[in-house]
Amino acid sequence: MKTFSFTCELPNGVHARPANHVETLCNNYSSEIKWTNERTGITGNAKSVLSLIGTDTLFEDTCTISVEGSDENEAFEKVKQFIETEFEHCDAPLETANEDDGEFVPLPRNFANLKAEHIRGRAVSGGFGRGKLVRVGAVDFDSLTDLPPVAAIEEEKNQLEAGFETLSRSFKVQLASAAATEADVVKAHLAIVNDIEFKATLDAKMAEGKGAAEAVIATAKHYTAQLRNSASAYMRERELDIRDVCFQLLQAIYGEDKFSNSLALTGPTICLADDLTPSQFLELDKSLLKGLILTRGGSTSHTVILARSFAISTLVGVDETKLGDRLGYEVMVDGDLGLVVTEITKPVSRYYEQEQRVQDTVRERQAAFRDQKGMTADGKPVELAANIAHSIEAGPAFRNGAEAIGLFRTEMLYMDRTCEPDEDELYNIYCQAIEDADGKSIIIRTIDIGGDKPVDYLQIPAENNPFLGYRAVRIYEEFIDLFKAQLRSILRASAHGSLKIMIPMISSLEEILWVKDILAEIRQDLRKEHIPFDEKIPLGIMVEVPSVAFIIDQCCEEVDFFSIGSNDLTQYLMAVDRDNAKVTKHYNSLNPAFLRTLDHIVTSVHRHGKWVGLCGELGAKGSVLPLLVGLGLDEISMSAPSIPATKERVSKLDSRQCRILLNKAMDCRTSLQVEHLLAQFRMEQSDAPLVSRDCIMLDADLRSKEEVIKTLSDNLFLAGRCRYPNSLADDLWAREDVFSTGLGFGFAIPHTKSEHIEQSAISVSRLAKPIQWGDEEAQFVIMLTLNKHAAGDQHMKIFSKLARRIMQEEFRSKLMNAASVAEVENTLKSELELA
Numbered sequence: 001m002k003t004f005s006f007t008c009e010l011p012n013g014v015h016a017r018p019a020n021h022v023e024t025l026c027n028n029y030s031s032e033i034k035w036t037n038e039r040t041g042i043t044g045n046a047k048s049v050l051s052l053i054g055t056d057t058l059f060e061d062t063c064t065i066s067v068e069g070s071d072e073n074e075a076f077e078k079v080k081q082f083i084e085t086e087f088e089h090c091d092a093p094l095e096t097a098n099e100d101d102g103e104f105v106p107l108p109r110n111f112a113n114l115k116a117e118h119i120r121g122r123a124v125s126g127g128f129g130r131g132k133l134v135r136v137g138a139v140d141f142d143s144l145t146d147l148p149p150v151a152a153i154e155e156e157k158n159q160l161e162a163g164f165e166t167l168s169r170s171f172k173v174q175l176a177s178a179a180a181t182e183a184d185v186v187k188a189h190l191a192i193v194n195d196i197e198f199k200a201t202l203d204a205k206m207a208e209g210k211g212a213a214e215a216v217i218a219t220a221k222h223y224t225a226q227l228r229n230s231a232s233a234y235m236r237e238r239e240l241d242i243r244d245v246c247f248q249l250l251q252a253i254y255g256e257d258k259f260s261n262s263l264a265l266t267g268p269t270i271c272l273a274d275d276l277t278p279s280q281f282l283e284l285d286k287s288l289l290k291g292l293i294l295t296r297g298g299s300t301s302h303t304v305i306l307a308r309s310f311a312i313s314t315l316v317g318v319d320e321t322k323l324g325d326r327l328g329y330e331v332m333v334d335g336d337l338g339l340v341v342t343e344i345t346k347p348v349s350r351y352y353e354q355e356q357r358v359q360d361t362v363r364e365r366q367a368a369f370r371d372q373k374g375m376t377a378d379g380k381p382v383e384l385a386a387n388i389a390h391s392i393e394a395g396p397a398f399r400n401g402a403e404a405i406g407l408f409r410t411e412m413l414y415m416d417r418t419c420e421p422d423e424d425e426l427y428n429i430y431c432q433a434i435e436d437a438d439g440k441s442i443i444i445r446t447i448d449i450g451g452d453k454p455v456d457y458l459q460i461p462a463e464n465n466p467f468l469g470y471r472a473v474r475i476y477e478e479f480i481d482l483f484k485a486q487l488r489s490i491l492r493a494s495a496h497g498s499l500k501i502m503i504p505m506i507s508s509l510e511e512i513l514w515v516k517d518i519l520a521e522i523r524q525d526l527r528k529e530h531i532p533f534d535e536k537i538p539l540g541i542m543v544e545v546p547s548v549a550f551i552i553d554q555c556c557e558e559v560d561f562f563s564i565g566s567n568d569l570t571q572y573l574m575a576v577d578r579d580n581a582k583v584t585k586h587y588n589s590l591n592p593a594f595l596r597t598l599d600h601i602v603t604s605v606h607r608h609g610k611w612v613g614l615c616g617e618l619g620a621k622g623s624v625l626p627l628l629v630g631l632g633l634d635e636i637s638m639s640a641p642s643i644p645a646t647k648e649r650v651s652k653l654d655s656r657q658c659r660i661l662l663n664k665a666m667d668c669r670t671s672l673q674v675e676h677l678l679a680q681f682r683m684e685q686s687d688a689p690l691v692s693r694d695c696i697m698l699d700a701d702l703r704s705k706e707e708v709i710k711t712l713s714d715n716l717f718l719a720g721r722c723r724y725p726n727s728l729a730d731d732l733w734a735r736e737d738v739f740s741t742g743l744g745f746g747f748a749i750p751h752t753k754s755e756h757i758e759q760s761a762i763s764v765s766r767l768a769k770p771i772q773w774g775d776e777e778a779q780f781v782i783m784l785t786l787n788k789h790a791a792g793d794q795h796m797k798i799f800s801k802l803a804r805r806i807m808q809e810e811f812r813s814k815l816m817n818a819a820s821v822a823e824v825e826n827t828l829k830s831e832l833e834l835a
């Protein structure tokens, strides 16, 4: 036996790529070649990538290689030479993980100060949720208990061998057509299937008397345990590959029926997936699904749209490699801040308990609006409707206050299945929605298949620019039976409730005329067959291709109503792919050009006495709502959870002021100017007193400066004085950074002059127990938040007076000993001479 030692100079240690070089070289020799990492004490087979990775060799680890066998001299020389001259260069440095969260907005100080372990992602559906992190698509091998019966050992071996062959064949087929990133993954998987150590481990498990299934599971567990313990995040990531390959091997041996990918959630769960299909999403139990983390996906993909409609906090673009070792552990997804908390400490729990309190309060308040009609303060009705993708969403949507269904996206009824739904199936689904609607109207949009909504069995070829290509109404002629079956099912269902038909992606009058001909044909057929339907069923079109905006007058002669698809209209007008995370920043619906287009559409439709709604994601954006009201839309349709909040917001708006605002916005030169205009508008909306009860708390259980600043800022949010409590808190912290505002005597006066406070306020919190406030202790906190743009210095004078009063013992003890919120309020008002 010959040995030599060396130091690993690879900055990223021995991961798959360098291990592959070593493996390839060593497999040229018959001698046994072993690699021992002296730091970990683990010895691996140098002819196996998996085994090499398993030694957990990192930068600067000392390693020993031993060679023993018939060709040991030659092997020793070659391997030694390789290690000394080439090894160091056989790996390009990996991109270092983006530790400073580069592209993401900085976290609010109240959260950042908690120093919680987290990773960032792009938030696409708000709220937060806590649960066990589970990978969809990957498997929990511990839960695979109902295994196939074990046959004779030879038969088991043959099954395993056949499974191996099927799997490597399938990988090779995939490789032939895979795009670059996907090909890398398939290659890595193929390498595992071909790894001699992987096979040897399987054989060893079989030799212990295990059947093929049990051996695969035991092998999976063996390697996942080994990789999971690696000190390198990159190595830990390989665990997912092993899981994937082993599960695919089980499927190759026993079929997908026996080992199915579908995931039954067993408790509160956060699902991690590359990109979930809409049907996979719909299959998940929503009562247990607490969050969704997608490594790919844009903000308007259909799974994301569904996630929003079920109020599931969702992040996209998350770097999975940083999460691999958290599988099976509890994590928190925050769809507002755009992060996953990977370790939930006590302060983190308390932070989210406070968030929950805020959300509960908001929900309770909005409940009051749920059953009211959407109406502005000056009495102008704006119907607030829901977008749904399946009839199962209709009930919850109406219960959440939807006045109608403004968009029933039907393509999902066709997706993720092996053949199309037949007329009766569709009819039953539409009838189910009608039942929940209880007389309210439902706009059923005919299929928008193609583009980002693939349907395999229609075999529509892939395109370079699918959004610009063969989708929606453009495919109807080729799939005419499919289209006719859908129209028939809608018409039949229309006998039982108030349905409307809407056609997507219309770009010319020809298309409308063609659709009307088909529709007339179907009506005629139904009449002949004596099948009842609504003879007056309205026909409408989506306005989402810009060309339609210029032929509204002609369209009005042919259709009954319009609905603006702001998602596609934005993407087509601005030439920005809505599903491409890279160009999201250009996807801006506040662009004055876009606002002018919207105004032109609405004005033209109304000039012809027709009805127009808006059903894109823009409808749920609270900040843009004054502009939408200013447009004079008849209806705004959105994901159901946003409806109560929108009703509340609409009720506070004056439609005439909104119109003036829209006119100003259309005159702006940039989106940023429009944003400022909206901010100014919000600030001018109401006039609240400086001191009010809803911003006073007595004997609060707040345990840190962070908790105090957060809670008082949240109170201002709940009182409608501030829209972004985190930003307000950041401004308060900026002041604290310069000097801590502890005054002594147990008092602290955090303060700021901020653009994030819409009405200046004095907030109070008397704490149950004193806390550390910089170098001082504080038990009584008076927080002063002054509007940056407020005219005059009247508020400033009041604040100075307050600061002087606090220096007086009598004033302090009055506050400290106040028996009620009212007493604090009165004391402040009288001492500060507020009317």
Ligand code: PEP
Binding pocket: 407, 409, 448, 544, 564, 565, 566, 567, 568, 569, 615, 616, 617
């Ligand atoms: C839109 O384009 O705005 C729309 C509502 O349709 P979809 O998102 O289904 O394309």
Ligand code: MG
Binding pocket: 504, 544, 565, 567, 568
């Ligand atoms: Mg669209």
